[in-house]
Amino acid sequence: YCEQGNLLTYQSKLPGKVFPLKHAVKVIVEVMKALKCIHEKNFIHRDIKSENVLLKKEGN
Structure with missing residues (x-):
């Protein structure tokens, strides 16, 4: 299980x-x-x- 989800979803939540x-x-x-x-x-x-690319809670 990767708490942060995938890289695309994570990026979409970043400012800008x-x-x-x-x-x-x-x-x-x-x-x-x-x-x-x-x-x-x-x-x-x-x-x-x-x-x-899946990200754990720590962002890696």
């Missing part, structure tokens, strides 16, 4: 619907780490989009 730079970088780094991990296990994700 814009991520602060530090938060955007944090999310991008986390997504890249996840992709690296699944690629090392010979899996691929063919539908990477904000609706498929």
Whole structure:
């Protein structure tokens, strides 16, 4: 369960619907780490989009 829902929904609730730079970088780094991990296990994700990025309460 991811309390914050998906990235698109979370972004729609932000003022001006814009991520602060530090938060955007944090999310991008986390997504890249996840992709690296699944690629090392010979899996691929063919539908990477904000609706498929889930956020926990801490925002990651």
